[in-house]
Structures are given as structure tokens and as C-alpha cells.
Amino acid sequence: MADLKDSPTGQKVRLPTPEEDAEINKGIAQDPDARELDDVWFAAAKPVWEFPDLVKTLQKHGYLGRPPMPPEQRKQRVTLHLDPDILAALKADGKGWQTRANAALRRALGLDA
Known part of the structure; x- marks a missing residue:
């Protein structure tokens, strides 16, 4: 080969x-x-x-x-700098932390439908 x-x-x-x-x-x-x-x-x-x-x-x-x-509904890749304790808290529950972070931001911004 x-x-x-x-x-x-x-x-x-x-x-x-x-x-x-x-x-x-x-x-x-x-x-x-x-x-x-x-x-x-x-x-x-x-x-x-x-x-x-x-x-x-x-x-x-x-x-x-x-x-x-x-395409208009797809999530967009971003670079985001977070404090270590915030990242640790998001990752504490394991896999899916980015989805949970997105949901938390939606709630905080009043975008939850």
C-alpha cells in the first residue's frame, strides 16, 4: 500500500x-x-x-x-474565551456541554420560545 x-x-x-x-x-x-x-x-x-x-x-x-x-438554521462556529471555572462548570456533566451552554445563553438572553 x-x-x-x-x-x-x-x-x-x-x-x-x-x-x-x-x-x-x-x-x-x-x-x-x-x-x-x-x-x-x-x-x-x-x-x-x-x-x-x-x-x-x-x-x-x-x-x-x-x-x-x-443553512439559515445551522449553528455557527465561534471562538469564545471563558473563565476556567465557567468552563469547568459547563463540562462537569460531561458530553454535550456546548449544547447546554447554548441553552443557558438562550435562557439568559430571553430567546427561549
Whole structure:
């Protein structure tokens, strides 16, 4: 295998060597049920969210997160400097502290609906 490379998502991936790639393509060519997904296939592809029954099944088994939100409703990443005791208090209950901080700010600002 070749060295690790950065993928478009920022994850490290190990790409096959040219020899391994040739062997993989040979196997694909010999398998009548296998086909390479090309630009035509991707152009016709639809997002999984357009198939509610499939989404329900995948979510039931933990394969999907939440559906994407419209851009105007998405949270925004910010850098915020907090006093150490405030951060410790927020993190005291463990995972989800940022969501709890957001809820506390909403209450404090009177934005709770």
C-alpha cells in the first residue's frame, strides 16, 4: 500500500499502489455484478433523505445522524474565551456541554420560545 494521503474530508486514507489498483480493476472487470460508479451515475444519484423509509431504517440501526438543517438554521462556529471555572462548570456533566451552554445563553438572553 502507498503512503497515507489527506482526503477531501481531511481524513487520512491509504491509496492502493498502481499494482494493487490494477488487481482491483481486474477483479471488477471479471465480476458481472460490479460496476464502477462514474460521473453519469453520480449525476443521477439522489440524497438518502429523499427516501424516508430508508432513512428511518438506517437511523433505527444507528447509521445516520440527523437530517441536514437549512443553512439559515445551522449553528455557527465561534471562538469564545471563558473563565476556567465557567468552563469547568459547563463540562462537569460531561458530553454535550456546548449544547447546554447554548441553552443557558438562550435562557439568559430571553430567546427561549
